[in-house]
Amino acid sequence: ADIARHFKSSKTPSGMITVFAGPSRSGKTKAAEALAVKIGLDVYRIDLAAVANKYIGETEKNLARVLERAEAKDLILFFDEAEALFGKRTEIRDAHDRYTNSDVNYLLQRIEEYPGLIILATNNKKKLDQALLRRVRFVIEFSSNSRLISC
Numbered sequence: 001a002d003i004a005r006h007f008k009s010s011k012t013p014s015g016m017i018t019v020f021a022g023p024s025r026s027g028k029t030k031a032a033e034a035l036a037v038k039i040g041l042d043v044y045r046i047d048l049a050a051v052a053n054k055y056i057g058e059t060e061k062n063l064a065r066v067l068e069r070a071e072a073k074d075l076i077l078f079f080d081e082a083e084a085l086f087g088k089r090t091e092i093r094d095a096h097d098r099y100t101n102s103d104v105n106y107l108l109q110r111i112e113e114y115p116g117l118i119i120l121a122t123n124n125k126k127k128l129d130q131a132l133l134r135r136v137r138f139v140i141e142f143s144s145n146s147r148l149i150s151c
Contacts, residue, residue: 003117003138004038015114017135019082021125022142028121031140032078039117044075048084059085060106067114074116082120083127108132 003018020028029045036043044066051062070077079085085107111118112135122128125139133139 003140004035015116015118016137017111017118017120017132018138018140019125019128019133019136020119020121020140020142021123023123023144026142026144028142029078029080031142032076032119032121035117035119036076039076041074041076041117043078043119044070044073045078045080048079048081052085060110063107063110067110071115076116077111077114077118078121079119080121082122083124086120086129086132087127108135111135 003016020031022028032043046066051066052059067077108129108131120128120132120136125133125141
């Protein structure tokens with residue numbers, strides 16, 4: 001209820017990033033869908049396989065396209081297994097590490113600029129980048145026996 005109320009009443013041009021953390025099959029996706037109904041928006045589930053790319057610069061381009069489409073349609077973005085895209089940055093040992101960290105920096109900047117609601121679902125919150133967690137407005141913890149009561 002707090003997320004829906006806060007999002008509906010927000011007067012800021014920037015959006016809101018929320019983390020749903022908990023084990024698989026704990027209701028994170030269902031909660032995102034219920035929240036979308038409460039707010040009156042559709043959920044766009046980001047397919048990480050379609051966004052992430054091994055070639056330098058391609059992940060950024062793919063995410064930019066997704067965000068532009070979602071922004072035009074006023075959608076809630078739902079990143080399942082968010083740690084795959086927004087994982088902790090590594091110590092730079094080679095050029096690959098530098099580009100991987102650059103990808104995370106770019107992703108953080110882009111999602112921070114998204115004007116709508118972003119839900120990052122993760123099985124392990126500790127794997128998410130600390131800079132990302134500083135930008136998060138709400139963290140909702142789910143357990144294996146979580147039940148959705150209301151939004």
